[in-house]
Amino acid sequence: MPKILLAQAAETLTRRLDQLARVSDERGETTRTFMSPAMGRANALVGRWMRAAGLRVHEDRVGNVIGRLGGAGPRAKTFLLGSHLDTVRDAGRFDGALGVLLPIAALEVVRDLGIGLPFNVEIVGFSEEEGVRFSSAYLGSKGYAGRLTRSDLGLRDPSGVSVGEALARHNGRRLPPPRAAHSPDELIGYLEVHIEQGPVLESRGLPSGVVSAISGQTRARVVFEGSAGHAGTTPMALRRDALACAAEFILAVEAIAKSRPPLVATVGWIRALPGATNVIAGTAELSLDVRHPLDARRRSAVADLRSIAQKIARGRGARFSVKAAQDNPAVTCSSDLTALLARSVRACQGRSLALPSGAGHDAVIMSSLTPVAMLFVRCRKGLSHHPDEFVHPRDLEAALGIVVDFLTRMAYRL
Numbered sequence: 001m002p003k004i005l006l007a008q009a010a011e012t013l014t015r016r017l018d019q020l021a022r023v024s025d026e027r028g029e030t031t032r033t034f035m036s037p038a039m040g041r042a043n044a045l046v047g048r049w050m051r052a053a054g055l056r057v058h059e060d061r062v063g064n065v066i067g068r069l070g071g072a073g074p075r076a077k078t079f080l081l082g083s084h085l086d087t088v089r090d091a092g093r094f095d096g097a098l099g100v101l102l103p104i105a106a107l108e109v110v111r112d113l114g115i116g117l118p119f120n121v122e123i124v125g126f127s128e129e130e131g132v133r134f135s136s137a138y139l140g141s142k143g144y145a146g147r148l149t150r151s152d153l154g155l156r157d158p159s160g161v162s163v164g165e166a167l168a169r170h171n172g173r174r175l176p177p178p179r180a181a182h183s184p185d186e187l188i189g190y191l192e193v194h195i196e197q198g199p200v201l202e203s204r205g206l207p208s209g210v211v212s213a214i215s216g217q218t219r220a221r222v223v224f225e226g227s228a229g230h231a232g233t234t235p236m237a238l239r240r241d242a243l244a245c246a247a248e249f250i251l252a253v254e255a256i257a258k259s260r261p262p263l264v265a266t267v268g269w270i271r272a273l274p275g276a277t278n279v280i281a282g283t284a285e286l287s288l289d290v291r292h293p294l295d296a297r298r299r300s301a302v303a304d305l306r307s308i309a310q311k312i313a314r315g316r317g318a319r320f321s322v323k324a325a326q327d328n329p330a331v332t333c334s335s336d337l338t339a340l341l342a343r344s345v346r347a348c349q350g351r352s353l354a355l356p357s358g359a360g361h362d363a364v365i366m367s368s369l370t371p372v373a374m375l376f377v378r379c380r381k382g383l384s385h386h387p388d389e390f391v392h393p394r395d396l397e398a399a400l401g402i403v404v405d406f407l408t409r410m411a412y413r414l
């Protein structure tokens with residue numbers, strides 16, 4: 001692959017990422033939420049870049065911008081690439097946008113190399129993934145994959161507007177939940193390029209890595225109930241201190257996760273009641289977040305933590321209860337697409353690392369429609385959801401080279 005071509009395409013990609021970051025609902029920062037004015041401007045801008053790359057562009061009923069490179073023949077299937085164009089508040093330049101703009105640049109390189117792809121390509125900029133406006137994520141990919149439900153349409157934003165009303169405004173009339181953009185037998189698969197949002201690639205000195213699975217997640221609310229008492233007059237032996245139970249439990253959560261990689265488990269929130277300096281805590285409530293790429297391992301960790309909590313409570317004369325708030329299964333990436341992607345990664349950077357994704361992505365929803373693969377790109381200090389989010393231009397060029405190589409391999413394989 002001519003180096004100069006790739007370097008020029010990477011420069012264009014950097015420029016476009018900068019330009020898109022300036023498309024915002026708030027002055028001086030990058031904020032784009034579902035169906036906001038800035039999302040409309042972002043779709044128009046990305047649509048222009050898609051057209052320049054030779055794609056036919058349209059916006060669907062949920063505000064996804066879709067660019068299609070057709071013409072591979074009447075029986076040719078379609079390969080999908082994409083990510084989301086919405087952002088968190090005061091976001092960085094790369095989360096989401098990279099997975100839309102990098103494939104556009106890759107198709108421009110493929111075109112300039114004179115490679116004809118024997119399949120159609122669709123690049124999708126999803127309208128919603130971050131869950132900022134409606135506190136519910138994946139509205140864009142759910143719409144594309146035909147997974148948007150009536151209860152999704154009934155969700156309301158803080159000003160009382162529902163998803164259905166926002167869509168009616170967008171489409172000029174009320175419509176039922178859209179059907180999937182494709183039937184599964186029209187599709188080859190879906191590739192999402194995304195910043196890692198974690199420190200693993202940086203610690204291994206690798207520009208890119210291949211995602212093996214998107215971890216499943218359990219979220220629960222744990223409560224210890226002892227009895228409140230006077231901090232001065234209750235002897236230590238007669239106490240039933242709920243906060244001491246919680247302290248022991250938090251350390252157990254950390255120890256279990258450390259002993260079972262790649263399990264991660266976190267207590268990120270705690271409340272002690274009545275919550276006074278001179279009162280023994282009668283109640284302690286805490287959050288629990290447990291993630292693992294294998295569902296069976298995650299569930300057994302949760303079960304073990306539950307019995308540890310029971311033991312801690314019993315030992316201190318307290319009661320324990322747990323309420324699961326969320327139980328999302330893991331998504332395994334396609335072994336076939338992932339193996340091919342790993343070959344491209346090895347060809348471009350010498351070594352390929354498989355790593356699980358601890359965070360959710362559009363690929364979670366897309367996996368209900370077609371096999372999925374994900375390429376992670378190193379970001380500085382693993383930082384994301386922050387204006388200082390940074391990917392080195394050299395790493396952008398490397399990731400671009402990997403996707404061009406991957407599309408070329410797919411072209412010769414079919």
Ligand SMILES: [Zn+2]
Nearest residue numbers: 095096129194
């Ligand atoms: Zn993202």
